Amino acid sequence: xxxxxxxxxxxxxxxxxxxxxxxxxxxxxxxxxxxxxxxxxxxxxxxxxxxxxxxxxxxxxxxxxxxxxxxxxxxxxxxxxxxxxxxxxxxxxxxxxxxxxxxxxxxxxxxxxxxxxxxxxxxxxxxxxxxxxxxxxxxxxxxxxxxxxxxxxxxxxxxxxxxxxxxxxxxxxxxxxxxxxxxxxxxxxxxxxxxxxxxxxxxxxxxxxxxxxxxxxxxxxxxxxxxxxxxxxxxxxxxxxxxxxxxxxxxxxxxxxxxxxxxxxxxxxxxxxxxxxxxxxxxxxxxxxxxxxxxxxxxxxxxxxxxxxxxxxxxxxxxxxxxxxxxxxxxxxxxxxxxxxxxxxxxxxxxxxxxxxxxxxxxxxxxxxxxxxxxxxxxxxxxxxxxxxxxxxxxxxxxxxxxxxxxxxxxxxxxxxxxxxxxxxxxxxxxxxxxxxxxxxxxxxxxxxx
Ligand SMILES: Cc1ncc(COP(=O)(O)O)c(C=O)c1O
Numbered sequence: 001x002x003x004x005x006x007x008x009x010x011x012x013x014x015x016x017x018x019x020x021x022x023x024x025x026x027x028x029x030x031x032x033x034x035x036x037x038x039x040x041x042x043x044x045x046x047x048x049x050x051x052x053x054x055x056x057x058x059x060x061x062x063x064x065x066x067x068x069x070x071x072x073x074x075x076x077x078x079x080x081x082x083x084x085x086x087x088x089x090x091x092x093x094x095x096x097x098x099x100x101x102x103x104x105x106x107x108x109x110x111x112x113x114x115x116x117x118x119x120x121x122x123x124x125x126x127x128x129x130x131x132x133x134x135x136x137x138x139x140x141x142x143x144x145x146x147x148x149x150x151x152x153x154x155x156x157x158x159x160x161x162x163x164x165x166x167x168x169x170x171x172x173x174x175x176x177x178x179x180x181x182x183x184x185x186x187x188x189x190x191x192x193x194x195x196x197x198x199x200x201x202x203x204x205x206x207x208x209x210x211x212x213x214x215x216x217x218x219x220x221x222x223x224x225x226x227x228x229x230x231x232x233x234x235x236x237x238x239x240x241x242x243x244x245x246x247x248x249x250x251x252x253x254x255x256x257x258x259x260x261x262x263x264x265x266x267x268x269x270x271x272x273x274x275x276x277x278x279x280x281x282x283x284x285x286x287x288x289x290x291x292x293x294x295x296x297x298x299x300x301x302x303x304x305x306x307x308x309x310x311x312x313x314x315x316x317x318x319x320x321x322x323x324x325x326x327x328x329x330x331x332x333x334x335x336x337x338x339x340x341x342x343x344x345x346x347x348x349x350x351x352x353x354x355x356x357x358x359x360x361x362x363x364x365x366x367x368x369x370x371x372x373x374x375x376x377x378x379x380x381x382x383x384x385x386x387x388x389x390x391x392x393x394x395x396x397x398x399x400x401x402x403x404x405x406x407x408x409x410x411x412x413x414x415x416x417x418x419x420x421x422x423x424x425x426x427x428x429x430x431x432x433x434x435x436x437x438x439x440x441x442x443x444x445x446x447x448x449x450x
Pocket of ligand 1: 136139162164
């Protein structure tokens, strides 16, 4: 792949800030474990070498092997209900005792109940479901289903997007880290357009609204020009985070309908309440043809993802489109059912909306007075703070973003950097207002230190 593709997330393994952090890891047991990790695992970007080793995860907190505690504002987007929710742990233990596995061609109560529950909760007539072990595999299933249903193979998705590490998912993704370094071609027919952006927009626009209109026009143009796309694949809100302008998805939905193209929404990190609605697409009032959820579905304990498709797309009964060993695992499906019940009964989507609005206001106010904050954006409890060298030109300051990241780690707060300069704050939805304030103070102080 060309070196011009964007590496859209992560802090580097080699920077001065990283070296300074590593030098402070003075605990010999941790150093030994990190060394064993580096020796034992195949190295890959964003995984090994690790920043430190973890010994405990509970609620919003993780604790490393040297006893340092961090609020986890990343959690790979699995920890909506906090780590180790007591009700979830009890439900998993009870399910293990009752029925621990369902071999292929046997079904079981929790798997069916989970499929029915997701079908009832999903918008429109999205109510035929398949489970996979991870999000990337669920994206593969969605791609296969779209091919089977349309008799077409092409997809249109966004440069810089991430949809998983499998060959199909990496093909529709647009990040260098997941596309380069693999000798040989990815999937044929996986075409891309530039995404919308509030600034530095590839369409040359100066506002989010104009950029979204230009992006939707480009999608419509490409779908019509080639006329044979199976699906548009996208996150309804990019988890970088980057919400669309109002009306964007309606335009894309109409373009898909005009050209016989399915719309696949990947809500793997953003779904299940994170953005303040149970499904992110509810913000835009647009129903996709296939919706994919994962990550937090297993409650931060077990791996499970789901493809939820329109009932009339159930057209591949003679083929194996998602033949996964743990397809109807009673324990992972019980975990998902219990997680959904916790999210709904504890009002966690509503909580994300309320706390997210509060945090966004506070960060915007701080940003207005800081020379380093370009933009604050997001939805619910998935918030991005863009770090810039120059507020007027919005030039990214990746070095400062990284210093802020390590200062926050020192201060007991872990999060992720997206697109090189966007502090991505995504806490569990069970966080208290006081804890949120504490974390925001840590971020603000780290930015203010320059
Ligand atoms: C938008 C999106 N899609 C797909 C995936 C892949 O999910 P998994 O890591 O479970 O395969 C991710 C993971 O980060 C994601 O953020």
